[in-house]
Amino acid sequence: MIISERITIDPAICHGKPCIRGLRYPVENLLELLAGGMSIEQVLEDYEDLQREDILAALSYAARLAQVKRMEPLAA
Secondary structure (H helix, E strand, C coil), rough: HHHHHHHHHCCHHHHHHCEEEECCCEEEHHHHHCCCCCHHHHHHHHHCCCHHHHHHHHHHHHHHHCCCCCCEEECC
16 A cells, blocks of 8 residues: 555645545544544444545554654653
8 A cells, every 4th residue: 555645635625634535534533533442444434435445544654653763851
């Protein structure tokens, strides 16, 4: 799967937030649903425009954003 085919960023859609295929489904909202306990199947039932590959792309996108080499505590 190529993430760039599923995750789009357009300043005219959702204020430029990463969305699914140019639809008004921000990646962050899908991640919040999954983090809140919904299964992929439940999300797909509630949002008929989405496909399983869209959810997997959102998870892959989040995983890439979370890749850091090193974290340091902020100074107080």
